[in-house]
Amino acid sequence: MGILDGKAAVVTGGGRGIGRGHCLALGANGASVIVNDLERAVAQEVVDEISAKGGKASVNTDDIGTRAGAKGLIGQCVSEFGGIHAIVNNAGNVRDRSFLKMTDEEFSDVLRVHAQGTFMCSQEAALRMKDQGSGGSIVNTISAAHFGNFGQTNYAASKGAIASMTYTWAMELARYGIRVNAISPRGSTRMSATYKGPDGKEVQLPFIDPNLNGHFVSFLCSDEADYISGQAFGSGGDWVALVNQPKYGTAMIKPGGWQLDEIREHFKAQLGGQLEPIGLMKKPYPFYDGIKPPKK
Numbered sequence: 236m237g238i239l240d241g242k243a244a245v246v247t248g249g250g251r252g253i254g255r256g257h258c259l260a261l262g263a264n265g266a267s268v269i270v271n272d273l274e275r276a277v278a279q280e281v282v283d284e285i286s287a288k289g290g291k292a293s294v295n296t297d298d299i300g301t302r303a304g305a306k307g308l309i310g311q312c313v314s315e316f317g318g319i320h321a322i323v324n325n326a327g328n329v330r331d332r333s334f335l336k337m338t339d340e341e342f343s344d345v346l347r348v349h350a351q352g353t354f355m356c357s358q359e360a361a362l363r364m365k366d367q368g369s370g371g372s373i374v375n376t377i378s379a380a381h382f383g384n385f386g387q388t389n390y391a392a393s394k395g396a397i398a399s400m401t402y403t404w405a406m407e408l409a410r411y412g413i414r415v416n417a418i419s420p421r422g423s424t425r426m427s428a429t430y431k432g433p434d435g436k437e438v439q440l441p442f443i444d445p446n447l448n449g450h451f452v453s454f455l456c457s458d459e460a461d462y463i464s465g466q467a468f469g470s471g472g473d474w475v476a477l478v479n480q481p482k483y484g485t486a487m488i489k490p491g492g493w494q495l496d497e498i499r500e501h502f503k504a505q506l507g508g509q510l511e512p513i514g515l516m517k518k519p520y521p522f523y524d525g526i527k528p529p530k531k
């Protein structure tokens with residue numbers, strides 16, 4: 236008996252890296268799994284691994300960043316497994332370049348796969364879950380890069396959009412019994428091998444087993460997690476962490492509102508010393524001495 240017995244799940248980008256780990260864990264815990272990936276060979280290997288252990292899985296090679304691909308993917312899950320109970324939106328790409336050099340294509344390629352793909356696949360899945368009346372679980376994939384990360388305008392924007400969609404869908408879909416959460420996974424993968432520091436140089440990171448995220452994803456897809464929605468988590472490596480969600484902090488309040496002269500007079504004393512740390516590493520606010528144009 237597994238905690239996902241009788242459930243059908245879809246994992247996008249499940250052919251390698253973190254998505255492969257999700258597929259193996261979901262399959263081992265009893266779910267029937269559609270392993271989606273643009274690359275058939277890697278997806279087939281994952282299906283074979285699941286089948287060899289007595290699980291049920293099938294390959295799908297649709298491009299999840301298109302409406303036709305999203306429809307085909309979810310339709311395949313329903314026609315092969317009789318329904319859909321979980322989708323893990325994991326597929327992703329990177330086209331890193333600093334903001335001033337990033338091309339329109341680099342920006343839209345990444346938004347298309349991450350943000351648009353998550354939107355379209357989740358919508359197709361949620362419509363089926365609603366029709367089935369079964370409820371379900373949507374697990375999206377974000378990254379600490381959405382706090383801001385050098386060279387990742389497109390990727391950070393995608394992950395920020397996915398975080399905001401997660402919170403929004405949790406509110407909209409609860410009435411259908413559908414839960415929506417996000418993970419910010421960790422793992423040594425083809426993608427993590429591309430990470431660079433702020434100096435543009437490659438970073439040597441310690442090995443983290445990408446398969447470790449799959450256990451938490453299985454939990455989120457199970458009925459035991461029926462009280463969890465609208466949450467974002469760090470997962471993988473040695474932790475499961477709650478991600479603090481953005482909210483208003485310290486405020487300066489004045490009945491009737493602030494006029495420009497009053498803002499100029501009070502801002503620095505009231506809020507100017509408490510500006511938020513920025514970026515993925517959350518280093519202390521770095522600009523208290525002012526940001527000036529470069530000297531000619």
Ligand SMILES: NC(=O)c1ccc[n+]([C@@H]2O[C@H](COP(=O)([O-])OP(=O)(O)OC[C@H]3O[C@@H](n4cnc5c(N)ncnc54)[C@H](O)[C@@H]3O)[C@@H](O)[C@H]2O)c1
Nearest residue numbers: 248252253272273298299325326327378422424425426427
């Ligand atoms: N590796 C990390 O440490 C890390 C950290 C934070 C977030 N993430 C996120 O985790 C997810 C998986 O990352 P990974 O490191 O395993 O990456 P990866 O590059 O190793 O694997 C991604 C897979 O997605 C597939 N894919 C890409 N575009 C697709 C499309 N349009 N349709 C279908 N499949 C597509 C690729 O073929 C590939 O097999 C991504 O969303 C990534 O942003 C990873």
